[in-house]
Structures are given as C-alpha cells and as structure tokens.
Amino acid sequence: MATLSAERPSPALDPAPRPRHALRGDIQGLRALAVGIVLLYHLRPSWLPGGFVGVDVFFVISGFLIIGTLIAELRRTGTVSLRDFYARRIRRLLPAATATLLAVVAAVVLLLPRSQWPKIMREVVGSALNAQNWLLAVLSNDYGHATADASPVQHYWSLAVEEQFYLVIPLLLIATAAFARRLDGRTARYAVVAVALVTVASFVFSVVYTRIDHGAAYFVTPTRMWELGIGGLAAMVLHRVSLPRAARELLGWLGFAAVAFSAVHYTTDLQFPGWVAAVPVLGTAAMLVATGTLLGRLLSVRPVRYTGDISYSLYLWHWPVIVVMLELSDNERLSKKEMLAAAVLSFALAALSKRFVEDPFRRNRFRRRRGTYAFGAVLVVVSVVAAAAPWYAAARTLDRLANSMVLDADHPGAMAFDPRAPLPAPARVPLVPDPAVANEDGPYGGSGDADCHVYLLTLPEDACSWGEPTAQKTLVLLGDSHAAQYSTPLIDFAEGPGRGRWKVKAMTRNGCPFTTVPPSEAGWPFTVCSEQNLGVLERVKALKPDLVVLSGMSREAYESDLKWTWNTREDMLRGYREMLAAFSVADIPVAVVKDLPRPDGQVPRCLERNRRDVAACGTSQAEAFAGEGDPLVEAAAGFPRTTIVDLTPWYCRDGVCPAVVGNVVVYRNNHVTNLYSRTLATPLLSRLGMI
16 A cells, blocks of 8 residues: 655655655545545445556555655755654554554454454554565465455555565665765666666566466565556656656556556456556556646546545555445445445545544654654554454463364264254254354364375375274375365274274365366466376375275366366366276276355354354255356266265255254355264265275
C-alpha cells in the first residue's frame, strides 16, 4: 500500500524544501482511483476481477512522492537525513495503522469464534512489526492454508513492502551521494543510475520468481521494489522532460487506459506480479508524468481529491469492515445492501481516522526527535501486546480442547448411519472434535522424521510404513490429501487387530492427484506431481503389494481450492487410466475410494455459530456431489482387479450430508476429520477385504 497522503515536512526538521509535485491535486485523484479500485474489488471481485492492481498504483505513487522528496533533499544538502525521514514516516503511518489494528483486536475478541483468534492475532503481530508480507508469503506455500479465509489485516502486507523498501532506498541514496562526491559531484545523476539499477534488478527477479512461485512472489518485497522504483524514476526525470500539451494529454489518457484495462481484464489466475504488472505500473507513471492535462483536472475535483485525502485510512479500514461483516453474515460474499453498508461504514471510519488520528499526529512534531521514535516504539509494543494476550488465551483453550478428543459409546460417528446395524447417538452430548479445533484434526502423518503426506522419493524404503515388517500382506495408499485422510483407520488396523496380517505403506502427497497428466496453474503445467507419480509408480511395482488404495479430489475441487485445472476432463481421465493400466499390467489389485461429499462452506466455523442447531450446517446430497462426478471412479471402470469403494451411505442419509453424524464432526475444511475417519474403519476395511 502506498503512502496515501503527501509528506508535509517541517522546516525545523526537514532541510529540503517540499517538492512542488507533492501539492498536485491530480495525485490525490490518483490515490482516490487506486483505493476505489481496491475497494470495489474487495466488495465484489467479480465486478472488477483485476482490482488488485490498485495496490500497484499506490506503489508507484509512493515511489514518486517519497523518492522525489529524498532526491530534492539530496540536491539541496548533498545527503539525506535518516532521522528526519523515519520520524516523518512514523508520524504519518503508525498512528492510523495502530488504531486500526487495535480496533481489529477488539472486534475479533468480541465478535469472532475463538478458533480464529490465534491465526488473526499472529497476523496482527506480523502487521505491527511490518512483516506481514513475508508471513503471507510463507503461508501461500502451505497447502493447508490454500483454502483458509483471509484475515482482517491481510492487506497490511503492502504497507510492509513499502516500509521495507524505505529501509533500503535512503541508505542507497546516501551511499550514492558519497560515491559521487569522490568522483565528479553529480549526485543526482548517480542517484538516477542507482535507483534504475535496483528497479531493473527487482523487475528481472519478479519475472523469474513469479514463474517459480507466484503465490509467494505476490507478497515478497524484492518482486515489488521495481514498482516503487518506477515511481521514483518518474519523479527524478520529471523536471528534465518538457512535452507538448498534446503529447501530455495522449500520455495521460493512455496511462489511464492501461490501469483501467488491467482492473477490468486481469484475474488472479495470472502470474502476478511478473511482467504483467508492468501495464498498470507504467500506466500510473504515465499519468504522473503527464502534468497539466484534462485528466489531471478531472482527478483534481473536490470530491475526488477528498477521497484521495482519506485514502490511507480508507485502505486501512475497508478490509476489516468487509471481513467482519462476512464473518457475521456467514456468507461467502456480501449482499448488495451489505456492500453499501460496508462502503458507507468504511468511508465514515476513514474520515474520522483522518480527522482525529492522521492529521493531529502528522502535525505534532514532538518536542524532540527522540520523542517521535519513543512514540513509535510504544505504538508497536501496544499492538503486539494487545494481540498477544488473546492469542495466548485462545491457544491454551484450543490446546485443551484438542487434548480432549476421545471416541466412546456416546460418539459412534459414521456407525450411526450404518445401513445394517446403526448405533444409537444420544442427544445433548458434546461434539468431538470440538468445532473450535476440528480443522486441526488431521490424519496421522508421521513416520520418524518423514512427513508421509508429502511423500518424497528420497525417503528410505522403509519410511512411512506401519505394521510388522514380516506381515503377510502389504497395502499401499496413494493419491492426494483425500486419500491420506483414510490413512488413520488403515494404520490403526495394521498396528492393532490386523497386526501380523497387514502392513500399510502411505505414499500420498497433498495436492497431487495420482495421474500422469499434470494439471496447470494459471496456464503453466504443474509437473511436480506427475513426475513424482511416475517415480512412485515404479517403486510400487517393485514392491508388488497385495492391494493399492487410491483416492483423490474431483477436477472441480482442484480448480476451486488450488486454482489448478486440466484443459479437459478427458485429460484428467487419461492420466488416471494410464496409472491404472500400469497396475493392471503388473497384476496389482486396486481399490478406488470414491471421493467424500463436498460440504457447503467451512463446517467447523458454521458449527461454532450453530451449536444448538447443527442441522443448519449440513449440505444437500445433490449439492455435495455437484459437478461431473469423481474422475478416478469413472477412469477405473472396466479395469480388471479394480474395485470401487463407495462410503456415501456413511456420510449421507435421506438426501442430506450432515455436518455431524453420531455426535462426531464430519468435516475439517474440505476433508473428513480424523475422528470421523476412525469411525469409518468397519465399512472401509470390510470393502477393502481386510476384515
């Protein structure tokens, strides 16, 4: 997020004169345009699918103003005062950012379920420490986070990018000035070269790294520095460029068209930022360079300028408002009335923040410069402590609930739906796992130092194996996380009643269907899975197990949860058939477990709000199995020694797939809870022919 209001240095603290471009009304209009794009995108993404480029517009504006201010000081004094620069940043940014963080902490504690406190408070701490972007970059690579909802402070990542950039750029300019003095003294010229080098290096890194991991690339600072650098270069060359009026008019409108095109036509499927971010970035730079135009006058009209004046606070407040309203409505998107309410409330809070927080603290110079730094430190500490207290309290409660998950006669789970001999499930019995910790109730996945749900070919031959090594029969479990969720009842059997008869080897990999045809991510083949699968296939053929068990998510689920897809459904079927054919040729029996019914929304969260009406969190069977069907089941048809295991009767009854069966919570995100998986042991093992 850019610095959304012009720097207003004090003559006492800032030896450099205020640059003339900081007074331009069209820059406030550009801020209004940027925040408007972001606001509309967050209110209803389908209306403006590329609205996330508003942040890129902010980055360019920030680079234009801040680097322009630093260069003006450099020209005047020959150096940059770090103490004054950072004091201005503290006064300008920290008070409003801290007020929003404290309001978020209060809203979360008062309004949201306790299960969400640790995650959100962790991000509040990350935001207070200006490290939110790196936190999100790490989480973007976490499969478990792929379907997680955004926190109300996720948008602080852009503030973190800016502040990290501004830890570097003043030092670079000071070093450049010292170098210039030793040569010919042309400080400004060397400063342009230094900023240009950083900009080019960052752009190249952004293009390369975005192709490697565009989830993390979206957030990390090195992939974004070039956007601020472009703004800075525009500021440094502005006074040297004199364009005719017609050229400026054309340049300005072309820049506006580039930003508008990006906002309308870009989508999150693009590998962003990368080179595609150059369109809105260069478009913004063009509008900044094209001064004194009709577009500039339109952007300078009073209502637009006022929106630009409050745009920093509007950016801070709008996202928490939207997230909290979504949580309270328990819907995936706001209704039109709720959208209007969110917009009005966001503007009101932004106006109040500008009037009573931003302006007073920006004008307050404190008696000594050290007072500004002490004040900034206090604000950071207050935010961290305010978030740490509920984080710690919630974590203790959730740990206690997680340690109390026990199956007993009052919790028959899936066996309450057993078609032949259903077990009774008494009323008014506490649910297990408690909905607050249900999303953490995943399958057993450890084997020594190995993570057996991210199976690697580099692991030892005996890794991820359970049961007696000399057992009579061997079962190999293959597939993605929807296969791994059945590992616990298989392992329990190998380690318990089946000990000595069966051993189980899990070779699953979260997010990887066991197919030879790679999915694509934003148009690029994602070959890690298919390459891994071919290696696993050879290892399984050499092992020659008595049974291979396969399961996996549907094509629709991959597209919804991970944004991976196949060009056609036939591609996915062909990949599965090639694997099944290989097992058939090797004379290895295969059992395909039909994918579980897909719940509507986040079931544990729904149950936290509806503990007295758990039926409200169920999903109709037609909706739970909507789509083109299980591609793995379809691919298995016709292969010899291949059976289909359909556990639907233990998930659904009378056209409904409940959230709770036999007093056991069925779902964690889009998977089955580990406790419910354990209650599926009898139907699963019997249909696999193990009992």
